[in-house]
Amino acid sequence: MLSLKANDIKLEDYDISFKTGFLLENPLETLPEYFDIWNQLSNSLPELIDAGLVRERVLQMPELDANRLTSHRELRLAHIQLSFIGAGYIWQDRGAVIPELIPKCLAVPWYNVSKRLGIYPIISYPTLYLANYKLIDQSSNITTIGKLPGGEHYEWFVRVNNGIEIAFIKCLKPILDILHNVENREIGLIVENLQIISDCMLELKSLLSRIHEQLSAVEFYNVLRPFLTGWGGESSPMPDGLIYEGIENNKPLKVMGGSGAQSAIFQILDAVLGIKHSADKQKYLLEIRKYILPKHRQFIFDIESLPYQVKTLVCDCGDEELKKEYNKCVESIKLWRSYHIQIITKYIVIPSKKVTNKNTSLSSMGTGGTSPMPFLKDLRQDTTDAILS
Template sequence: MTKQVKLSDFDVSETTGFVATKPPLRKLPGEYFSSWEDTCTKIPALIENKELRAKIDALPERQFNKETLESEEEWKRAYVLLTFLSQSYIWAEGEAGVIDTLPKKLAVPWYAVSEHLAMKPVATYASVILYNYSLRDPKGGMTADNLVAVSTFTGTKDESWFYMVHVLVELAAVSGLKAIEGAFEAMKMQKNEKLKNELQKIEKAIDNMRKTLQNMYNKCDAEVYYCKVRHFLSGAQGNPAFPNGVIYEGVDNKPHFYNGGSAAQSSSIPSFDALLGAKHPGPEKDPTFMRKMREYQPRKHRDFLVAIDTQPSLREYIKKSQNSELIKKYNSALESLIKFRRSHMRLIDIYIIEQSRKCRATEATGTHGTSVDPGKDETAVGIPVKALAFTGAGGTPVETFLKQVKDSTESIKIPLPVF
C-alpha cells in the first residue's frame, strides 16, 4: 500500500510551496565566516576591478569546521555564499581567463556543505533562487516589489529580478501543489467530481505560473543577462570552456562535470509532470538529463517527486474511467503545461537564442556586445561567453531540447471516448 502524499512531509509549504516560508539568512554569524561574507558583498566591484581572485587568494587558509554551522538555515546560507564565491572565482576574468581548478580554501568547504545538504557543488536553482531571496520590508509580503536577491555576481537589478521572478513563479504554483494531495485522495476514494475540481486548480496554478513568468521582461534586460550573468550560473557539463572538467583542489583532485543552474532543477513543474504522467527524454548528448536534474534539487523536494512517482497512475485511472468530463479536465491541465512550455521557449528564444545569433553576426566586426542597443555602454553589458552560445546554463542545447519536452507533453493527451 502506497503512502499518502502530504506536502508537509517533504518541506513543501501550503503557503509558499518549495520556497521557505521564512526568508533565508542574509549573513552567517561569527568571526569564522566574516571574511567570506565581506568578500561576497563586494563580488561585483571586485570582478569589475579584476581584483576578485587576488582577494580570495589572500583570505586566510583555515580548516573548515562543520561544527561552526549549527542550523540548516546556516548550512543553506553557507551553500549560497560558497556558490557565489566559487563561481565568481572561476569566471572572474571572463572566458579568456576561465580557470578549471578551484582552490582548496573554497573547494573543500563547498564540497562539504554540498555533501551535508545532499546538493552539488555548483550553481544550482536552489543556491541562487530558493535560498537566496530576502524582503526589502521584513513586515511586507512576498511580492514583486518587496523581493530582492541577497547575493548577486553583478550587482545589477537585472540579475536580482531574474532570480526573484523565479521565486514568484514558485509561489504561483502553491495552489496546484496542494491540489496534488487532493487529486490522489480523490482517486483513492474514486470521487471523480472532486478529482475534476483538483485538476482545475492545477490548470489554474500552471496558468498563473506562466503569467508570472512574463514579468521577466519587465526588469531583466536580455543582453545584460546573456553577457553578464549567464556564465556565472554554468557548470562544466556540456560547456566547451571546460574540456577537462573542474578540479576541486583538496577534495579528490579529479575532474568533475556538473551541470549548471537550470529551471529544470525547480521542483514545481516536474511535480505536475509526475502527477500527469509526462515523461521527457533528455537531449541527444545527455539522455538522462531530466532525471539527473533531481540530484540538483533539495533532498526532500526530490523525495516529493519520488513519492508522486510511486503513486497509482492518475493518467491510467482517468483513461480507464472513460469519463468524458474527467478526460477533458485532465487534457486541459496538460494544455496549461504545454502553454507554459511554449512561453518558456519564447523566453529562451529572446534571452539566449536571439542573443547568440546577434553575437555570431557581430563577431566579424570585432565588437563584443550583441548590438541590441548601439548606444549602450559595452562595459555595463559585458562580453558574452562564446562557448555557451545557443546553450542553457544547465549545459543543454535549449532550443531543440525545450521543443522536445513540449512535444512529449502533448503526446500524452487522452482521446475522448467514442460511444
C-alpha cells in the first residue's frame, strides 16, 4: 500500500473549506413539513423548559421516520433539533429529577440520524457550533439555529466559539503548506507559515477572552451548562448511562457532553507540530475524536500518518531560525492552553465549589463528563515539553 503524501491531502475531501473552515456552509434552518413537530419543539424549547413541559410534549410526539431525511444538511439540522430536545427532556429539572430513559419517539430517530452522521446522540461540538449558526446581516454577524436556556448569553457563548473556528481558517493554508514544504525541506517557507500560525493563535486567545463580555460564570454554570452535560461514568448522576428506548436492546448508552475538546483544531495542531501525549491522555483524545465528524477526524489521522514531520526536520536540519519559529509556535499553543485553564477555572471550578446541590457529581465535572483541570494541565505540560532546547 502506498504511503500518503502531503499533496494527497485536499481540504475538500474532508468537508473543510477555505471559506467556512470546519463550519457547515449554509446550514438549513427548517426541516421539511413532515418534520414540523421537531421544528416546533426545538424553536420553543427554552419556553417549554421554563414551564416544565418538555417531557409532556415529547411523550405526545409521534415517532417520525428519519429515513425521510435525504441530505447532509437535513441530517445536521435534525441532529441539532433532536439533541437539543433530548437535552431538554433529560435536564428539564436541572438534574433534580432524571428520567430513566429517552422515549422511543425521540430515541429512535435521534439514534438513526446520529449513526448516519457518524457521531453520538448527544449535544456535541459539531452540533452545538459547527452547524448551529445563521447569518443575520451582511457584516457576517451570526445567531444560533438551535435554542437553549440563557437567551443572549447562550447566543454569545456559541458566537465566541464559532468566531474562533472562523479565525482558524487563516491557519488552514499555512498548515497545508507546512506539510508540503517539509517533504521538500523548504525551510524559509516553513518559517513563514509557522509565523502565521503563531499570530493566529494569539488572535484565537484574544477571541476567547471576549467570552467574559456577555457571559457570566453564574449564567453559564447554572443556566446553560446542565444542558451540555452527558451521561455515564462514575462522575455522572447516571453512572450506567441512559436507555434510548428501542435502541441497542435497551442497553444504556454512555456519552460525553459537548466540550471544546471535541473541536478538531488543537488535535490538528498537535499532529502538525508533533506535540505528543502520554498513552493514557492519547487514549482519551482518541475517544474524544469519536465526537468529531468522521471526515474531520480523518483529516487528523491523515496528518499523523504522513511520513515527514516538521518536528523531525527541525531537529535534524540544525537551522536556528526554523527552531526559533517552531518553538514560538508551540509556545503560542501553550499560552492558549494556559488561558483555557483560566476560563475553565472561572466558569466551572470556582462555581462548583459553591454548589450545595445533591448532584455533586454533576456539579464538579466539565460538560464532557470528566474533571477537566488535571487533563488540561497535562496537555499544557506536554506542550511545554515539546519546546526544543
